Amino acid sequence: MNARVHLLALAAALAALAIVALYLKRSEVYLLTLWAVYVMATMGLNLTAGYAGQMSLGQAAFFGIGAYLAAILLKLGWPFLAVLPVAALVCFVVGLALGFPALRVQHHYLAFATLGFNVLVYLAMRNEEQITGGTFGISGIPRPTFLGIDLGGHVAYWYWTLGSLVVLGGILWWLLRSPWGRAFAALRDNPIRAESLGVNITAYTLLAFAIGAAFAGVGGVYYASLVEFIEPGPFHFSTSLMMLLAVIVGGSGKFYGPALGTAIVILLPEFLRGSSTPWLKFMQVWYLAVFGIAVVALMIWLPGGLLSIRERLDRKGGPQ
Amino acid sequence: MSAAGPSHGDNAGKAFLEVREVRKHYGAIKAVDGVSFKVGPGEIVGVIGPNGSGKTTLFNSILGQIRPTSGSVEFCGEDITAMSPLELSRRGVGRTFQTLQVFGQLPVRDNLIVAAQEFQGSLPGRLFAAPDAGLGERADRMIELFRLKHVAQLPAGRLSYGQQKLIDIAMAFMPNPRLVLLDEPCAGVNPSLVDQLRELLVELNRSQGGSFVVIEHNMDFIMKLCPHVICMVEGKVLSEGKPADVQANPAVLEAYLGN
Numbered sequence: 001m002n003a004r005v006h007l008l009a010l011a012a013a014l015a016a017l018a019i020v021a022l023y024l025k026r027s028e029v030y031l032l033t034l035w036a037v038y039v040m041a042t043m044g045l046n047l048t049a050g051y052a053g054q055m056s057l058g059q060a061a062f063f064g065i066g067a068y069l070a071a072i073l074l075k076l077g078w079p080f081l082a083v084l085p086v087a088a089l090v091c092f093v094v095g096l097a098l099g100f101p102a103l104r105v106q107h108h109y110l111a112f113a114t115l116g117f118n119v120l121v122y123l124a125m126r127n128e129e130q131i132t133g134g135t136f137g138i139s140g141i142p143r144p145t146f147l148g149i150d151l152g153g154h155v156a157y158w159y160w161t162l163g164s165l166v167v168l169g170g171i172l173w174w175l176l177r178s179p180w181g182r183a184f185a186a187l188r189d190n191p192i193r194a195e196s197l198g199v200n201i202t203a204y205t206l207l208a209f210a211i212g213a214a215f216a217g218v219g220g221v222y223y224a225s226l227v228e229f230i231e232p233g234p235f236h237f238s239t240s241l242m243m244l245l246a247v248i249v250g251g252s253g254k255f256y257g258p259a260l261g262t263a264i265v266i267l268l269p270e271f272l273r274g275s276s277t278p279w280l281k282f283m284q285v286w287y288l289a290v291f292g293i294a295v296v297a298l299m300i301w302l303p304g305g306l307l308s309i310r311e312r313l314d315r316k317g318g319p320q
Numbered sequence: 321m322s323a324a325g326p327s328h329g330d331n332a333g334k335a336f337l338e339v340r341e342v343r344k345h346y347g348a349i350k351a352v353d354g355v356s357f358k359v360g361p362g363e364i365v366g367v368i369g370p371n372g373s374g375k376t377t378l379f380n381s382i383l384g385q386i387r388p389t390s391g392s393v394e395f396c397g398e399d400i401t402a403m404s405p406l407e408l409s410r411r412g413v414g415r416t417f418q419t420l421q422v423f424g425q426l427p428v429r430d431n432l433i434v435a436a437q438e439f440q441g442s443l444p445g446r447l448f449a450a451p452d453a454g455l456g457e458r459a460d461r462m463i464e465l466f467r468l469k470h471v472a473q474l475p476a477g478r479l480s481y482g483q484q485k486l487i488d489i490a491m492a493f494m495p496n497p498r499l500v501l502l503d504e505p506c507a508g509v510n511p512s513l514v515d516q517l518r519e520l521l522v523e524l525n526r527s528q529g530g531s532f533v534v535i536e537h538n539m540d541f542i543m544k545l546c547p548h549v550i551c552m553v554e555g556k557v558l559s560e561g562k563p564a565d566v567q568a569n570p571a572v573l574e575a576y577l578g579n
Contacts (some may be wrong), residue, residue, distance in 0.1 A: 179437045179446040179453040182426065186434045189423035189477075196383070197491065198438035200408040253425070315478075 014166065021158050024069025028271075029154045030226070035267045036161045039212065039220045042166055042258035043248045049100035049244065050253035051176065052208030053188025054102050057115035057240045062091045064235025066220020068125065071138040071230050078142030080225065087217040095213025099206035118237040125232040137231030161222050168218065175211070184208055188253070199223040231319050242266060249298060251307030260306055336361060337382075337499055338533065344374075344381050344555075347513055351554035352375040352388070359499070363400050364525060364532045366546030368539070370576055373435050374555040375535045379501050380409070382508035384408055395499065399561075410439075412498035413529075416505060424477025428468055428487055431476050434458040435491035458494070466490045466520065482513050489517070493524050497533045506538040514538060518545050543567065551575070 014074045021029050067089040074082045101113040125132045132138065143152040144160070151160045175181060178193050185196040187204045195201050228315055242265055250261025269291070270284050283290065337359040344352040347571060352374040359365050367375050381388040387402045394400065400408060405415075422538050423431050437453035440446065466486045470481055476487050485508065492500050505521075506514050518541055525532060536542045542549060543563040551559040551566050553575040559566045566572055 112321040175447070177451045179434075179440075179449055179451070182430055182437065183446075185426050185430070186423050189425055190421055192405075193386075193417070193421040193423070193491075194369070194434075196408065196415055197435045198495065200406060200438065200443065203443060254404055270565045 012199035014162070018159065019065070021155050024134070026154050026172055029158050031267060031270050033158045033226050033233060034270070035262055036158075036165045036225055037219050038243070038246070038262045038266050039165060039259050040219030040222065040264050041245050042057050042250075043168065045171065045243050046212075046247050046252065046258045047176075047184070047215070047253075050213030050247055051181065051188065052184040052204065052249075053098075054205060054207070055107055055111045056098075056114045056212065057111045057237060058089060058098060058118040058121075059212070059243045060215050060237060060239035061118040061126075062095060062216035063220040063223065063239070063243075064121060064125060064232070065091055065094065066217030067224040067230050067235070068138070068220075069217070070221040070224035073140045074133070074138065074142050074144075074225065075280060080146075082157055084168055084218055087221045088214040091217025091220075092210045092214040095210035096206050098213065100106050100208035103173070104201055104300075110303045115240070115307045118235075118240050121220045122227050122232055122236055132232070133282040135231060137229060139229040141230065143225050143228070155188070157226065161226070164203065164222065166220075168215065172215070180207070185253075190288050193211070204255060245295070248305055249295065251305030253308040254305060257305055257307050264306075322513075327570035336396055337364070337533070338394040339378075339382060340392045340394070342381050342393065343389045344377050344386065345389045348469065349539050350555045352381060354391070355555070355557055356391075357550055357557065357560065359531050362525065362529050362531055363548065364427035364521075364534065364546045366542040366549040367533060367535045367548060367552060368415070368542055368566070369558075373552040373575075375552055376503055377555075378552070379415070379503055379533075379535065383413065383501060394552075396453070397515055402563060409495070412495075413501075414492040414495060414497035415501045416503055418483070418503045418507065418535075420488055422476040422484050422487050425475050426549055427473050428476050428479070429456075429459050429472045431491055432462050432494050433437065436496075439495050454539055462490050465523070467516075474515070480511060481508050483507050486513075486517075489520070493528065493530075495531050496528055499533070500533045502532060502536075504535055504537065506536055514541055517541075521545060539567070 095251045246261035246265040249256030380386045392401045433455045549566045559569045
């Protein structure tokens with residue numbers, strides 16, 4: 001796809017997302033916004049795991065750190081746009097620290113190290129009641145205003161989140177097109193060769209974690225303001241698993257993979273749950289079973305995720 | 321080709337490798353046992369020897385992949401013993417591996433660019449650099465030289481073994497290194513490509529002026545390419561000198577063919 005067609009297709013998709021919100025129910029717009037918020041986090045995870053090849057099961061922890069920071073600071077009266085860089089920076093620094101185990105261990109060992117980190121953060125959220133409100137959480141998180149425009153309405157907040165997602169996507173696109181993006185891919189494909197060619201694998205490994213974490217932190221800020229009440233539950237490591245699944249199902253290392261994967265993994269069940277159409281009601285009951293089988297089938301036939309279907313078809317065309 | 325690689329500093333043109341009494345022992349096994357040799361600027365040195373004679377272990381000891389048990393390695397007057405591959409790459413020392421080592425999911429052209437981009441500017445600076453880090457033309461010239469133009473935009477991992485081997489070697493030369501250690505460049509390469517590979521190495525030696533150390537089992541290739549050959553057996557240097565002299569040495573013949 002050339003650049004112009006790509007841009008046109010993207011603009012059309014964004015316009016459709018913007019217009020459709022005017023005709024959807026309040027709860028459905030909420031779900032769309034939830035999707036965009038999760039995509040912010042899974043986009044970051046796609047950089048860490050998909051582009052740089054560093055397995056992470058701790059993304060929900062950063063999402064949570066961002067959300068709690070937002071809840072606390074917004075309630076203290078901080079402006080939303082001041083909270084964003086703070087959340088991004090804090091998650092970047094914590095992400096750097098989490099990157100250190102990746103310098104020692106890889107693959108499933110790294111997955112467990114990051115999972116342990118998620119459990120730790122979750123326990124802190126649950127037990128540090130004075131800061132986090134413990135299991136009671138923090139309620140009454142305000143939604144922002146921007147240039148005097150109140151973004152408290154569900155459609156207004158959807159536009160605000162969608163616009164922010166586009167900006168974040170643009171930043172990631174630019175980063176991946178820079179020499180850094182190529183170095184991340186080299187780190188993923190062959191770290192030993194990369195190092196022999198001057199790629200500082202220590203720096204890029206840490207950066208992959210830190211930048212991925214910063215994206216999740218930003219997502220967490222939007223999440224807190226969307227749901228207006230947070231408690232530790234949504235930041236459990238099972239959310240990290242779902243985020244990783246979203247990246248893999250959509251297409252790990254594919255730019256639009258997280259958007260597609262998040263829609264399928266996180267959004268679809270919510271839509272099905274809210275539907276009253278008879279056959280969809282059947283799906284509500286059997287959703288998890290069908291989903292489980294579909295994921296197994298996908299991993300067998302399309303291990304690169306749904307967006308790798310073209311490569312799969314190209315390969316069937318014969319050897320190069 | 322213009323210099324695009326690591327800083328050559330004040331020692332440019334004085335590329336010089338000196339390996340002194342390098343040993344690598346694994347318990348009672350003496351994989352490398354007191355090997356010494358020198359490589360002059362622009363020189364091509366061949367390393368031959370039967371399987372298990374310690375050639376690759378010697379390479380890995382020189383290149384920081386493993387720490388030698390004893391001995392030292394000096395490059396341009398600097399002690400580089402046990403330096404990391406990253407530090408060595410910054411000093412202009414490159415290598416290829418015995419097995420294919422390309423970045424499988426990256427297109428061929430990106431494989432070549434990434435091989436040199438980390439020597440361009442600083443780490444933060446590269447975030448804001450042009451997507452090709454200013455190396456597009458250089459990569460295209462290398463693609464031309466290695467006759468890879470028709471596959472330049474394809475992921476390297478999808479190409480044939482021979483094509484990947486060419487990419488692998490081209491990558492090592494992208495940063496314009498002062499010294500390249502090539503570990504069996506002809507392994508698994510079809511005979512028609514072997515001659516092409518030799519011509520390419522001669523051309524790169526002429527145009528870039530770097531020194532090469534080449535491990536190879538293909539005697540014809542090594543005899544034609546290298547003016548100086550070292551034969552290793554059981555971790556030691558058995559014979560050293562002009563290719564014809566080494567080849568005629570009865571001890572070398574015995575090592576290869578047995579009594």
